[in-house]
Amino acid sequence: MNKQTLIQVHNRVKPYIHKTPVLTSELINEICETKVYFKCENFQKMGAFKMRGATNAILSLTEEQRNKGVVTHSSGNFAQALSLAAKKIGVKAFIVMPKNAPQVKKNAVKTYKGEIIECDSNPIAREEMAEKVRIEKGATFIHPSNDDEVILGQATVAIELLEEYPQLDYIFTPIGGGGLIAGTILAVKYFSEKCKVIGGEPINVDDAYRSLLSGKIEYNDSNSITIADGLRTFLGDRNFPIIKKGVEKIIRVEETEIINAMKLIWERMKIIIEPSSAVAFAALLKDKENYKNKEVGIIISGGNVDVTNLPF
Amino acid sequence: MNKQTLIQVHNRVKPYIHKTPVLTSELINEICETKVYFKCENFQKMGAFKMRGATNAILSLTEEQRNKGVVTHSSGNFAQALSLAAKKIGVKAFIVMPKNAPQVKKNAVKTYKGEIIECDSNPIAREEMAEKVRIEKGATFIHPSNDDEVILGQATVAIELLEEYPQLDYIFTPIGGGGLIAGTILAVKYFSEKCKVIGGEPINVDDAYRSLLSGKIEYNDSNSITIADGLRTFLGDRNFPIIKKGVEKIIRVEETEIINAMKLIWERMKIIIEPSSAVAFAALLKDKENYKNKEVGIIISGGNVDVTNLPF
Structure with missing residues (x-):
């Protein structure tokens, strides 16, 4: 595993995927008091980074x-x-x-x-x-998140983001099964000198947060629910070691914080994102004091949501 | 009034506006059996071409x-x-x-x-x-639509679209007060050899359609309502002559057609557009038999919508 592996993976998948756009908003920069770059995987084929x-x-x-x-x-x-x-x-x-x-x-x-x-x-x-x-x-x-090749594929999101914005200080991603954040950590390791990776996780299903604390994979109660339903899954033996070693911090967010972050993006960016995608941005909003006057990438993981049944 | 005037206007407004992106969707191309280019003024500053x-x-x-x-x-x-x-x-x-x-x-x-x-x-x-x-x-x-300088400003949407996609056969716009379609007609006149301009209008407030038939400005009943509330206004003496001379056709659409077109764009393009913006696309969907295997631009006029009160 080295930088060349990641470049090969990216070249291999390129013909099958979109290079998704990176969007910004003056108003959101003002709210966050930092520069925010949204990598829009909601515009990916089938509507998600997966x-x-x-x-x-x-x-x-x-x-x-x-x-x-x-x-x-x-x-x-x-x-x-x-x-x-x-x-x-x-x-x-x-x-x-x-x-x-x-x-x-x-x-x-x-x-x-x-x-x-x-x-x-x-x-x-x-x-x-x-x-x-x-x-x-x-x-x-093929496991949805705990698979080496899946993780390498997900790394291409951050590779594209860093190719376009090499100056990023942080990249925020949501954490569900752990494939996206593990891939992001690998990409950052080989494509940036300084960028750190922050995870956002719903407090109701904070298995990754607890796993970092205990040093072993923790699980969520099967009755735990969150509007970010894509994030209820657990980490696995392939991605947990990468996350444990490479994640800077996991920020946990409440359901209302997820909904507010989602609504803010819908209203101000005019793009449709699913609740799971709002979790990384909700984490930045919650902890914004620590990221002032920086360059922050946020991975918008997907846009598949039932528009006839919204939480606001 | 010549091409140079339009170029000067564009250069003058550029520092104050976004050059908005043009988005496409394979699925929508399949549905329409033609190539569709959405010029996304919902991403414009304050959320609309205005x-x-x-x-x-x-x-x-x-x-x-x-x-x-x-x-x-x-x-x-x-x-x-x-x-x-x-x-x-x-x-x-x-x-x-x-x-x-x-x-x-x-x-x-x-x-x-x-x-x-x-x-x-x-x-x-x-x-x-x-x-x-x-x-x-x-x-x-300054009138919202019946003003020469306003019309010239609105022309810059189609100028940008034609600079990027000079091969367009048609540009569809919604018709409300007439500023956008009049500007589009002027842009097409000087920036394309072949492109034609089609208007979309809600059948409930079809004053422009009736104005073309009668040859004079017609009005809507003050009780007429449409979900495309931005389109209830009338044409004026500055824009009507331009529209009368330059529009290829006005296609009228039902309320349900507007809502369905809006929902299709939300779900498939993952972007937020207001009902008025869906009218031009609804017109293409309704009349798609006449635009097969062409290159069609659609102006998405804006994205200001109350996301807590949707028609679907």
Whole structure:
């Protein structure tokens, strides 16, 4: 693993992804008393950064593996990402989803030609079903966040951001399964001399924060809910060591802080972001005293939200 | 009036405005079976193209006129645009608004340091009050759409779009007071050999459509309502002759078509646009059979919408 690896990954995924724009707002700079650069992965294909990791994971397979397809379990953005990446590369994707997943999410996967395999709605059933598909179909299992190639793919967000704005002092990302922040830490390590990585996490599902404190992977209560529903997942053995070593700080935010940050971006930036994406910006707003007169990148992770059912 | 005039106007307003991005969507191209380029004035300063016309109108004043300030009547985007442009140029702005205008619109004007002067809520009271301010303060009256310098300022949207995409076959704009479409017609005349201008108008307030048919300025019933509330205003003697001579066609759309077009852009483009902005796209969707395999520009006029009160 070195800078050359990351450059190769970026070159490999480039034909399949958008180079997303970086937006700024004078008013938000005034509010934060610092310069803020929003890297807009809500404009990524299928609407989230997950497209990058899914694409890289599939491209890293051998010809033989590709012929047998890929499988994952997800009812969120990774389900769509793996389906679309597989379709573009010409590989079959099996998506294990809970029976009670919202129809709109199932439809999105179907649009991208992913084959849905239903399971009961609990983590064990989900993993058992994915394992069953893996064995029966010979498909390669790709975890949404705890996978080296997925992590390398997600690193390309920060690579692009730092190529455009090498002067950044900080990059903020949300923390869910840990793939995005782990990739960001790797990118920063090789593409910046000074930039530090800060994580934003909902206080209701602060497993990463607690994992840093205890030094081992912690979990959330299965009843814990947050509007940032993409961030309920846990860290894993591939990304936790990277995060533990490289993250500067994790800032925890309340639900109301997430909603307010989301609304501020909608109203002032005129862009649609999902609640999970607002968590990194909410973290900056909460702790802005510590980032005055700096250059701060914020990764807007995605824009897939039901516009008919908003929290404001 | 020639191409040089437009170039001078553009150079004059440039330091005060954003060059807004042009966005595209593969899915929307598929739906429309044509190539669509969205010129995103929702990302303009204060959130709408009106900033351009307001800026140019103030910059065209003499030093003596600037010292006495400007006045307009508007409760919409032009109220904010004139306030912000005046603030940036260092001129006083008086904004005549109906007493019952929403507090959020009054607050927006105040943010930009416009001085609000209240009047009764009818067109005559509004014009009388603006005239009173004009005489008492010596301020120059600037009409939101029926003013030569405003029209020239609005022309800069299409100038930028055609500089970036000279191959466009059509540009679609919404029609309200007529300033944007008149400016677009002027820009197309001097910056394209082949491009044609199409207007989109809500069927509920189709005064421009009827004006073209009768050959004289027609009005809307004062009770007519549309979700595209920015488009309820009428054409005037400055812009109607330009529109009459230069518009290719006006396509009228139903309220449901406006809402569906708006929702499609929100969901697929991940950008926030106001209902008036969706009218031009709704017109293309309605009449798409006539624009297959072409290059079509759509002007997204603005993004100022109450996100807590959506039509879907």
